[in-house]
Amino acid sequence: xxxxxxxxxxxxxxxxxxxxxxxxxxxxxxxxxxxxxxxxxxxxxxxxxxxxxxxxxxxxxxxxxxxxxxxxxxxxxxxxxxxxxxxxxxxxxxxxxxxxxxxxxxxxxxxxxxxxxxxxxxxxxxxxxxxxxxxxxxxxxxxxxxxxxxxxxxxxxxxxxxxxxxxxxxxxxxxxxxxxxxxxxxxxxxxxxxxxxxxxxxxxxxxxxxxxxxxxxxxxxxxxxxxxxxxxxxxxxxxxxxxxxxxxxxxxxxxxxxxxxxxxxxxxxxxxxxxxxxxxxxxxxxxxxxxxxxxxxxxxxxxxxxxxxxxxxxxxxxxxxxxxxxxxxxxxxxxxxxxxxxxxxxxxxxxxxxxxxxxxxxxxxxxxxxxxxxxxxxxxxxxxxxxxxxx
Ligand code: DHB
Numbered sequence: 001x002x003x004x005x006x007x008x009x010x011x012x013x014x015x016x017x018x019x020x021x022x023x024x025x026x027x028x029x030x031x032x033x034x035x036x037x038x039x040x041x042x043x044x045x046x047x048x049x050x051x052x053x054x055x056x057x058x059x060x061x062x063x064x065x066x067x068x069x070x071x072x073x074x075x076x077x078x079x080x081x082x083x084x085x086x087x088x089x090x091x092x093x094x095x096x097x098x099x100x101x102x103x104x105x106x107x108x109x110x111x112x113x114x115x116x117x118x119x120x121x122x123x124x125x126x127x128x129x130x131x132x133x134x135x136x137x138x139x140x141x142x143x144x145x146x147x148x149x150x151x152x153x154x155x156x157x158x159x160x161x162x163x164x165x166x167x168x169x170x171x172x173x174x175x176x177x178x179x180x181x182x183x184x185x186x187x188x189x190x191x192x193x194x195x196x197x198x199x200x201x202x203x204x205x206x207x208x209x210x211x212x213x214x215x216x217x218x219x220x221x222x223x224x225x226x227x228x229x230x231x232x233x234x235x236x237x238x239x240x241x242x243x244x245x246x247x248x249x250x251x252x253x254x255x256x257x258x259x260x261x262x263x264x265x266x267x268x269x270x271x272x273x274x275x276x277x278x279x280x281x282x283x284x285x286x287x288x289x290x291x292x293x294x295x296x297x298x299x300x301x302x303x304x305x306x307x308x309x310x311x312x313x314x315x316x317x318x319x320x321x322x323x324x325x326x327x328x329x330x331x332x333x334x335x336x337x338x339x340x341x342x343x344x345x346x347x348x349x350x351x352x353x354x355x356x357x358x359x360x361x362x363x364x365x366x367x368x369x370x371x372x373x374x375x376x377x378x379x380x381x382x383x384x385x386x387x388x389x390x391x
Contacts, residue, residue, distance in 0.1 A: 003029040003118070004317060006138045006152035008126060008165055010119050011039065012101065013285030013302035014158030015108035020059060020310040022115055026317050029150050030119040031126060031140055033159075036109055043189065043262065044101035046212055046220060047072075047199075047296035049387030052104075052303045053097050062107040069099030070213075075385065077372055078202040079365065081249020084372035085198075091379040094386035098199075098213055101299045123148070128155060128168055132279030154313060154325075157283040158302075161271065161290045169278040181268040181347065182354055183207075185293060186225040188239060192258030194219060201294075202247045203350045203368070205361065208294075209246035211255065219256070222266070222293075224351050231263040239263075268292045270344055272336060275329040282309060282328060289336050291343035294350060300387055301339045305332045307390060334391065342384040 005021055007014045010032035018028045032039075048056075048065065056065050073089040075096075088094050112119050122143035130136050136155040140148050157165025166174070193216065200211040207224035214220050223243055234242075240257050247253055271290040276283045285302030308331050312324025349367055353360065371377040 001029055001148060001150045003027050003150060003152050005154045005156060005313065006136065006150045007031070007156040007158055008128060008138060009157070009159035009163060009287065010109070010121065011158060011160055011285065011302075012104050012108060012299050013287070013306055014156065015105070015112055015119070016055065016061075016303060017156060017158065017284060017306045017310055018117055018119070019061060019108060019111055019115070020306065021313060022112075022117060023059065024310075024314045024318075026314065028118070029152070030112075030117070031123045031138055031148075031150065032119065032121045033123055033126060035122050040102055040106050040109075042102055043187070043220075043264070045293055045296035045298060046098050046100045046214065048097040048099050048101075048104070049300040050094050050096065051307075051387050051390070052300050053099075055303055055307065056104065056107065061111045064103070064107055065097060065099045068103075069097040071095045072098055072198050075198050076196065076200045077368065077381070078200050078247060078249070079368040079372075080204055081247070081251070083200070083249070083251065083253070084368075086372070086378050086382050086385075088382045088386050091375070091382040092386060094382070096386055100214060104299065120148075126164060128157075128165060128281065131155060131168055131281040134280065136280050153280065154316070155281045157281055157287040158285055159287050161269075161286040163287045165281065165287050166273045166283055168281065169273070173275075173278065175274045176271065177274065178269060178271040179344075181292060181351075182227070183224050183351055184227040184229065184268050185210075185222040185266040186229060186231070186234070186239075187220070187222045187262075187264050187266055188260050189214065189262035190219050190221070190258045190260045191217060192219050192256045193217065195254070195256045200247065201350055203352075203364065204246045204248070205352065206242075206246050208351045209243055211243075211247065219258070221255075225265065226354075227265070227267065229265050231265060234263065236260045266293055268347070270340055272333070272340060274333065276305075276332055277325075277329045282325070284309060289340070291339060292347045294347040295343050295385060297339045297343050301336060304335050304390070308332045335388070338388060
């Protein structure tokens with residue numbers, strides 16, 4: 001198979017890039033080891049920055065995000081039982097959209113299908129070779145057992161945090177920047193009405209909890225847990241008691257309970273691969289960097305990478321101009337490190353470290369007051385959360 005751009009990974013980053021290239025008349029082939037339905041049914045975060053929504057709508061992927069998603073003009077930060085609203089619109093004139101990220105995948109996959117895109121799911125034994133040559137290749141076996149060799153000019157690693165692509169960058173060129181956290185999130189989906197009109201990010205002496213939503217009848221919630229927590233040790237009763245005690249406060253806020261139908265433990269890690277280019281291979285999204293979930297930056301950041309890389313690839317094929325490709329890694333990394341900082345900062349602002357010095361929670365109280373008690377502090381949070389303008 002010959003194509004201009006070979007893409008490993010049909011998550012949101014790979015498919016959005018393939019879609020934008022198609023619109024510019026550049027062809028690509030996408031290979032993916034999972035099935036369409038497996039990706040569609042993997043629950044991810046639910047918050048889209050305005051820039052992400054704009055990309056979906058303006059590039060003609062789908063307007064479903066506008067009709068089925070919900071615009072949120074603010075969010076609540078709750079510290080030791082006391083709520084403070086951060087008004088995004090008033091502070092920075094932006095909103096975010098509540099729209100499940102697996103639905104973003106569904107919309108992108110449908111758009112690629114509609115436009116005749118070549119996306120091959122359920123491939124196995126994927127390898128990428130000749131990355132520093134002018135004809136990098138993806139080798140894999142198709143779902144029906146046929147050996148494939150995809151020859152391209154530019155190869156994209158969009159294969160997520162556990163992908164093969166970044167590991168092809170030799171160790172003397174690659175720097176793996178990462179930190180671990182001594183906690184994880186226990187995520188649930190339940191059948192219940194919303195407990196509040198907007199999201200609630202709650203810190204308490206018992207740890208962090210996030211009260212999010214999916215629809216009028218389905219809610220998404222998380223609480224900080226041990227990374228080795230076993231979901232089978234938690235029945236509904238125990239989960240509700242744990243969530244409730246993390247939001248208890250003098251205002252008497254009560255969670256609306258209902259049947260819990262999905263329970264998962266989400267790992268926590270911060271990771272950045274530098275550089276994001278090796279020869280004619282470019283990394284986008286989680287293949288190049290991972291953020292902890294606090295603040296829901298993962299998919300939004302993947303789309304930011306694509307906003308930098310797509311025009312660079314288009315200039316390369318249309319005008320032979322390689323400058324955008326040369327600048328991609330450094331330019332994308334500027335935003336990535338800003339988002340890494342926000343995700344790390346928001347995580348440490350809201351979580352309790354097991355066995356930490358009590359000094360820390362008192363210091364956090366001061367930090368919360370500095371954010372929520374000041375228009376400038378709140379605006380810092382609002383700007384970071386809704387997403388900085390592109391530079
Ligand atoms: C959701 C997840 C997040 O990590 C976050 O910061 C906000 C919302 C969610 O799944 O709804």
